[in-house]
Amino acid sequence: MGESVKPFALHLALILALAVALAVLPPYPATMLARILVLAVFAMGYNLAYGYTGLLSLGHALFLAAGVFAAGLSAQFWGLSAGPALLLGVLAGGGMAAAVGLLALRTAGVSFMIVTLMFAQAGYLTILYFGPITGGDEGFTLPAASRVILGFDMSTDTPRFVAALFLFAIGLLVSLALVRSPFGRSMVAMRENEERSRMLGINPFTVKLAALVISGLYAGAAGAAYALLFGYAGANFATIQYSILPMLYVLLGGAGTTIGPFLGALLMFVLIEGTSRLARLWPVLEGMDYFVIGAALVVLVLFAPRGILGTLRERGLKWLP
Amino acid sequence: MAFGPFLLLALMEGLVTAAVLALAASGLSLLFGVMRVVNVAHGAFFMLGAVLAWAVDSVVPAPPALAFLAALVIAPLLVASLAAVADGLILKRLNYDPEATIVATIGLLYMIQQATLALYGPNANPVTAPFELRLQFPWFGYSGYKLFVVVAAALVLLALWAFMTRTKAGLIMRATQVDRTMARAFGINVDRVYMGTFALGAALAALAGVLIVPIQQAHYLMGGDPLLLSFIVVIIGGLGSLRGTIVAALIIGLSDGVISMFFSPTLAKIIATLLVAMVLVFRPQGLFGAKA
Numbered sequence: 262m263g264e265s266v267k268p269f270a271l272h273l274a275l276i277l278a279l280a281v282a283l284a285v286l287p288p289y290p291a292t293m294l295a296r297i298l299v300l301a302v303f304a305m306g307y308n309l310a311y312g313y314t315g316l317l318s319l320g321h322a323l324f325l326a327a328g329v330f331a332a333g334l335s336a337q338f339w340g341l342s343a344g345p346a347l348l349l350g351v352l353a354g355g356g357m358a359a360a361v362g363l364l365a366l367r368t369a370g371v372s373f374m375i376v377t378l379m380f381a382q383a384g385y386l387t388i389l390y391f392g393p394i395t396g397g398d399e400g401f402t403l404p405a406a407s408r409v410i411l412g413f414d415m416s417t418d419t420p421r422f423v424a425a426l427f428l429f430a431i432g433l434l435v436s437l438a439l440v441r442s443p444f445g446r447s448m449v450a451m452r453e454n455e456e457r458s459r460m461l462g463i464n465p466f467t468v469k470l471a472a473l474v475i476s477g478l479y480a481g482a483a484g485a486a487y488a489l490l491f492g493y494a495g496a497n498f499a500t501i502q503y504s505i506l507p508m509l510y511v512l513l514g515g516a517g518t519t520i521g522p523f524l525g526a527l528l529m530f531v532l533i534e535g536t537s538r539l540a541r542l543w544p545v546l547e548g549m550d551y552f553v554i555g556a557a558l559v560v561l562v563l564f565a566p567r568g569i570l571g572t573l574r575e576r577g578l579k580w581l582p
Numbered sequence: 583m584a585f586g587p588f589l590l591l592a593l594m595e596g597l598v599t600a601a602v603l604a605l606a607a608s609g610l611s612l613l614f615g616v617m618r619v620v621n622v623a624h625g626a627f628f629m630l631g632a633v634l635a636w637a638v639d640s641v642v643p644a645p646p647a648l649a650f651l652a653a654l655v656i657a658p659l660l661v662a663s664l665a666a667v668a669d670g671l672i673l674k675r676l677n678y679d680p681e682a683t684i685v686a687t688i689g690l691l692y693m694i695q696q697a698t699l700a701l702y703g704p705n706a707n708p709v710t711a712p713f714e715l716r717l718q719f720p721w722f723g724y725s726g727y728k729l730f731v732v733v734a735a736a737l738v739l740l741a742l743w744a745f746m747t748r749t750k751a752g753l754i755m756r757a758t759q760v761d762r763t764m765a766r767a768f769g770i771n772v773d774r775v776y777m778g779t780f781a782l783g784a785a786l787a788a789l790a791g792v793l794i795v796p797i798q799q800a801h802y803l804m805g806g807d808p809l810l811l812s813f814i815v816v817i818i819g820g821l822g823s824l825r826g827t828i829v830a831a832l833i834i835g836l837s838d839g840v841i842s843m844f845f846s847p848t849l850a851k852i853i854a855t856l857l858v859a860m861v862l863v864f865r866p867q868g869l870f871g872a873k874a
Contacts, residue, residue, distance in 0.1 A: 317681050364863050371620055371680045372862050375813065379859040382810060386852045505688055512685070549700070555692025562682045562689070563675055 268519075268582045272437055275520060276430045283422040291418070293534075295425035297526050299486050300506070302432040304514075304522030306479020307507035312516035313440055314472040315452030317370075319504050320361060320377030323384040324477040326499035327357040328484025330388070330395060333494030336407030343410040347485045354481015355474050357384075362473040366466060378501065385499035400495020408489055421490050428486050429523070432479060437519050437582055439475070448472050449517075509554060512561045515570030519582045524569060529557070587721035588843070596839020598728045598797070601735035602790045604831035606808050607815040608742060609786030611827040614816065616759045616779045619678050622687040625809025626694040627665065627784040631657045631791025632800040633702050639709045650712035650796075657792050658785040665784030669777045678776065691805075698802040706799035731793050738789060739828060746824065755779060787812075810851070811838075814858045820867055 279298070283291050303325055310316040331353030335341040341349065365376040388395045395401075405416060413420035439445050447468045450458035455465050488494045497503070506529075507522070514525030533550045540549065565572060574581045610624050634657035635650075642649040668690055676682045715726030746752035758765045758775045766772050790808070798804065815834050819826030834854060841850035 317684075319684075364859070367863050368866065371684065372866060374681070374684060375620070375817065376859045376862045379813075379855045379862075383852050383855040383859070386848050386855065390846070390848045390852060508685070549696060551692045552696035552700075555689040555694075555696065558689030558692070559672060559686050562686045563672065566682070 267580050268437065268441075272433055272519070275523075276426070276433065279429070280426055283426060288418055291422060293530065295422050295490065296487075297530050298425040298429040298523075299483050299490065301510070301523040301526040302429055302486070303480050303483035304507040304510040304526055305432050305436050305519075306476040306483065308511045308516060308518075308522045309436060309439070309448070309479065310473055310476035311508065312511055312518070312521070313445065313452060314448040314469060316366075316469060316473060316476075317374055317508075318365075318377040318473075319374045319501070319508075320365075320379075320381035321476070321480055321507055322499050322501060322503035323361065323377075323381040324354045324358050324480035325484040325487075325503055326384060326388065326496075327353040327477075328481035328486075329488045329494045329498045330484075331481070332485035333401070333403055333488045334394070336403050336489075337401065337494075340404075341407065343408055343415060343489050346407060347410075347482070347489060350485020350488070351478055351482045354484060355478040358474045358477020358480070359470070362470045362477075366469050366473065378504070381499065381501065381504055385496060385501075388496045388499055396495065398496050400493055400497070403488060403492045403494065405492075408492060410489075415490050416492060424490060425486070428482065432482070433519065433523070436479075440519060440582060444468075444471070452517075505554075505558075509558055509561075512566075512568055513557065515568030515572070515574070518568070518570035518574065521568055521570045528569075529554070532557070584721075587719070589840070590719075591722060591724075592840045592843035593836060594724060594728070594839075595843070596836035597732055598835075599838055600832045600835020601732040602794050603808070603811055603815055603835050604739060604828050605735045605790040605793070606787050607812040607819070607827050607831055608739060608824060609783035609790075610812045611816045611819070611824060612779060612786070613783040615823070616755050617678055617776050619673065619680060619683040620687075621780075621783065622684055622809070623668075623690040623694060624687075624783070624787050624812060625805030625807075626691045627661050627787040627805075628791040628808045629698065629800075629802060629805035630661050630664070630694065631788030632795040632798075632804060633698055633791075633802065634660055634788070635792040635795045636707050636709050636800040637702075646710045647712040650709070653709075653792050654789070658788040661788035662781035662785040666777050666781040669780040673780065674773060674776070695802055695805070702800075702802060704802065706801040706804075708799045709795045711796035725797075727796055731797070734793060735790075738786075742786070743824065751778075810855070814854050817858050818861055 279294070283294060286294065303321070306324075307318070307321050310318055310321075328350035332346040332350035335349050336343070336346045361377060361380050365373055365380065368376055389397050392398075408415040410420070410424065413424075415421050415424060440448070447458065447463050450461075450463060451465055451468055451472070459465055484498060487498075510522050510525035510529060512525065513528055514521030514523065532553055536549050536553050561568070567575065570581055606624070606628055609627075610621060613619055613621050613624075635653035638653040638656050639646075639649045642652050644652070672686050672690070673683055676686060711725075711727040713727065717724045717726050717729070746756065754765070754770055755775055755778075757768070758770060758772055762772050765775075811834060815830045816827055818834065819828070819830030838850050838854070841853070
């Protein structure tokens with residue numbers, strides 16, 4: 262196989278394998294896999310900002326929540342059906358990212374992390390402040406009528422799995438195409454050496470803003486899909502925890518690799534599920550999932566800052582996109 | 583109650599918040615100033631201080647005042663040792679890279695929180711105040727302990743200031759802050775300075791936690807709000823500037839007291855977080871900092 266065909270073949274094989282897995286797995290693990298796929302879309306968006314463009318954000322929960330609530334509230338109050346609600350969610354994520362980016366991208370590094378964190382926190386508090394509309398901490402359940410796309414009811418298993426896989430496949434292929442495009446190379450140039458790319462005539466602000474907006478579109482899509490597929494919208498999606506999770510997935514799978522975010526999300530779910538299984542044997546481990554997340558973060562930054570696929574790419578698999 | 587006394591009450595509550603905040607935030611500010619790192623686990627150290635104060639209070643068979651005094655010494659020391667270990671095992675190996683440190687301290691925060699949940703449980707537990715004193719104003723009675731907190735915080739901050747400006751250790755820390763390479767060239771063990779600074783910062787957070795626990799119960803998630811507010815204070819005051827931190831703590835504490843009393847606490851926090859984001863974007867040196 263030629264060097265340019267390999268990546269495409271790998272991505273198609275992954276999508277195919279996931280389709281088979283969703284078809285043959287029993288309902289509980291299959292539903293979990295659908296959740297992983299939706300969160301992987303979120304992480305892929307995060308990866309475009311952090312892994313490729315070098316923008317370490319602590320505020321992506323805001324973009325996710327924008328998607329969740331744009332879809333959820335429009336379904337709840339305007340009776341929007343799932344298709345338009347999803348589209349609205351995508352746009353809300355992108356719009357929110359544009360608004361945050363216009364201000365936050367004037368800073369860099371640690372300041373950028375804190376500014377995005379503060380915006381996300383303000384967003385979370387705003388959702389709580391308007392509790393009577395947003396449901397506050399409790400959230401709300403989406404009306405069943407709004408969870409239908411093209412006649413398929415998303416509250417039943419098969420359509421839900423197909424929709425999750427479809428969204429994931431689009432996200433994966435778009436991100437593959439994007440990082441191999443000239444624009445993708447400009448994104449990497451921002452990460453590697455912003456000053457030099459400025460001298461080559463690339464405007465760093467424009468590239469970074471565009472990357473952040475694309476990242477926000479992914480987050481919005483994931484948020485809206487999560488609300489529509491699993492029927493729930495709540496303020497917890499805006500908590501800092503949902504900014505940390507995609508970072509963790511990306512760091513674990515490999516920042517700046519297209520499949521890394523999915524791999525990281527999958528492994529983290531397996532790890533946490535494994536811990537809660539063990540907790541049934543040893544009750545000491547009860548509710549230790551956050552401990553696992555914390556330990557994973559520390560171990561990753563200390564010993565494997567490039568993540569799994571990043572390390573593999575370093576060790577010979579150079580063609581990994 | 584008329585508006586005047588109401589405002590007075592709001593300002594007094596705000597002053598207590600400001601005192602505790604100044605203490606916690608000065609620790610964060612110290613870390614940023616000397617080590618150029620942001621410690622996300624700072625709120626967890628605050629929480630550990632409070633929880634350890636409860637533990638000491640329930641173990642030591644002494645009158646509340648003595649038990650509290652013991653907690654005031656033991657809790658910050660234990661937290662400082664934990665911080666020193668974390669510094670040696672994690673932060674030092676990361677070479678204090680700013681972004682990696684944030685990620686690692688997020689991990690540390692989760693681990694401390696979850697370990698506390700496992701060992702201490704999900705309940706909030708009260709600690710008896712070291713003394714019972716009620717100051718009677720014409721319009722309302724006020725807890726004497728709360729005023730003690732303000733005085734204690736002021737004394738600690740004064741001691742910190744004297745330590746930084748009047749002792750050799752403080753001089754070494756300031757030298758490291760200005761130029762770590764030059765400090766190393768002059769034979770200063772920068773690694774030890776960093777470990778000491780990290781421990782001192784954590785101890786300040788823990789001390790704030792001990793002081794607050796008779797007012798607010800000890801709970802494993804209590805570190806979130808102080809962390810956020812400390813961030814706000816440190817940024818508005820100018821990263822690394824102790825004086826700026828204290829001024830900012832007063833402003834944020836008092837306005838938080840007033841806005842929370844007359845409007846809503848959530849609204850007060852929304853305004854403060856947005857303000858901080860704007861300050862970082864448009865005035866990165868802080869409102870009072872001279873330059874970055």
